[in-house]
Amino acid sequence: MQPGSTERTRVRRLSDKAVTDGDALRRVLDAGLVAHVAVRDDEGQPFVVPVAYARRGDQVLFHGSTGSRLFRSLADGQPTCLTVTLLDGLVLARSAFESSMNYRCAMVLGVAQRLTGDDELDALRVITEHLLPGRWNEARQPTVKERAATLTLALDLSECSLKVSEGPPDDDPADLVDPVYSQIWAGTVPMRESFDEPVTDEHTPAGVPVPPYVRAWKRS
Amino acid sequence: MQPGSTERTRVRRLSDKAVTDGDALRRVLDAGLVAHVAVRDDEGQPFVVPVAYARRGDQVLFHGSTGSRLFRSLADGQPTCLTVTLLDGLVLARSAFESSMNYRCAMVLGVAQRLTGDDELDALRVITEHLLPGRWNEARQPTVKERAATLTLALDLSECSLKVSEGPPDDDPADLVDPVYSQIWAGTVPMRESFDEPVTDEHTPAGVPVPPYVRAWKRS
Known part of the structure; x- marks a missing residue:
């Protein structure tokens, strides 16, 4: 399925910032670490909850607790929105x-589907590898009990949008000739995110080095 | 008003990560640059929208377009949630x-109120100064027409929560003695956000330096 735009995800405000390029949307999802997801309670009160997530093909995957x-x-079918914002x-x-700010913002609308079985296990691998590339094969994988405590959800990229604000200020022409x-x-002022030196925990045996795959991690 | 916790904002999942300290909540709001706000359309479809924001006393302020x-x-009274997540x-x-990730997440529930007149102008100053400290007095302030295009909203910190995940991994004790x-x-792996060298735009006259207040900006 190609990432799709619909009337609901057509960017109305600042529509010159809308980007209708599936690859660009996928790149933003691949660059982020945290998404914010909308969910409301029985009384209709909305909540915006941060989640770890990952893209797998034209789905975005995330998990929580059962x-x-x-x-x-x-998981019961409440319509949601998952947003990833990168501040540039x-x-x-x-x-x-x-x-203002320069940013890239990907928004995915839809109804999440709960994943099960091998599909869920693969999704957990993809989420772990997105956040911590190289870690899945070294870490202990989920037990039956841990799997039972995990609710893994997928949203198709069938209804989504990308809004990008970049480049220099867009001043009012009058200000460019105003004497003051x-x-x-x-x-x-560009911003960047970077990793500091890894901190080894107290239970790691002396002499066990920081793994090369961790040393290789970079942020933009 | 003291930042308040209610049954709706009581942290249920991983409740050991809940922090019930108004000052800690204010510090998280003061450290963030982008908030994510929930809003739904007439059909009940939720959206999660990134906004610039600032704290003013025990209110959080943000703005959008009229x-x-x-x-x-x-502005018409739809209940909302504003979330600020700092990834550590x-x-x-x-x-x-x-x-997982270490993070600090502040969540504010409520109904936003539209600000007007001098109160709105002060809110615009506070938002600008939060994002760009020192800029308000140098930049051109909003015209009547610009003010008419701006919808400035305030949410009281009367129903809010703070969740903090920090420190080393919390492993299953069995894994700490497992032979493998x-x-x-x-x-x-700690993360930090930092500013790169400012980029002067093409309309700035030659010889106008980057202002000292911009040079002074630091991120964590």
């Missing part, structure tokens, strides 16, 4: 109004 | 099941 009322209601920098325009405001500094 | 149907429905690192346990799994490296 003990979570909110996660169970997602700050934008300093000449006006406060045009000052044309004279101030304007531009962007 | 042209946005979704933002207008928040990756947690590599000996089992895939216990592997006790021998693998485990620990955390």
Whole structure:
């Protein structure tokens, strides 16, 4: 299935920032580590919950606890939205109004499906490998009891959008020739995420080094 | 008003990670740059939308466009949730099941109120100064027309929660004495966000330096 756009996911506000490129959407999902998922309780109160996730083909996968009322209601077919936002920098325009952030934001709408059996195990592998590439084969894999405590969900990328804000400030033309405001500094301040030195826990035997696959991890 | 916890915001899952300290919640809100807000359309489809925001006392402020149907429905009293998640690192346990992320997550529930007049202008200043400290006094402030295009909302911190995951992996005790799994490296990989060198836009006159207040910006 190709990532799809519908009337509901057509970007209305700042529609010049909409990107209708399935590969670009997949790249944003692949670059993020945390998604925010909408779920409401029985009284209609919405919650926005952070989750670890991963893309597998044209699905996005995430998991929670089978003990979570909110996660169970997602598995029961409650419509949801999963959003991944990557913050790329700050934008300093000449006006406060045009000052903003550069970002990439992928949004997926739909009804999640609960995965089971080997499909669920594969999804857990994909989520672990997205977050911690190389770890799945070294770590202990889930037991029957751990699997029973885990609710693994998939959302198809059939209804989704990508909004990208990038580049320099987009100032009001009048500010560019204003005697005062044309004279101030304007531009962007890029942001990056990076890893610090790994911290070995107290139970790791002396002499066991940080694995090479961990040393290889980089963020943008 | 003190940040308050209610039955709805009591942390049920992993409740040992719940933090009931108003100051800690305020610090998380003060450290974040992007919040994710829940809003649903007329058909009940939820959306999770990233917003710039700021804390002002025991309120959280954010803004959108008056042209946005979704933002207008928040101003009309639709219950919402605003979540700020700070990702602090990756947690590599000996089992895939216990592997996770360290994070701080603040969640605010309620009905947003639209701000107007001087209160709205102050809120715009607070949001700009949170994102771009020092900028408000140098940038051009909003015109009447820009103000009319901006919908500024406030949520009281009367119903909120903070969940913090920190420290080393919390492994299954059996894995710590297992002949195979006790021998693998485990620990955390801290993450940090930082600013790159500012990028001056093409309209800035030659010789105008990056302002000292921009040079002073730091992330964790």
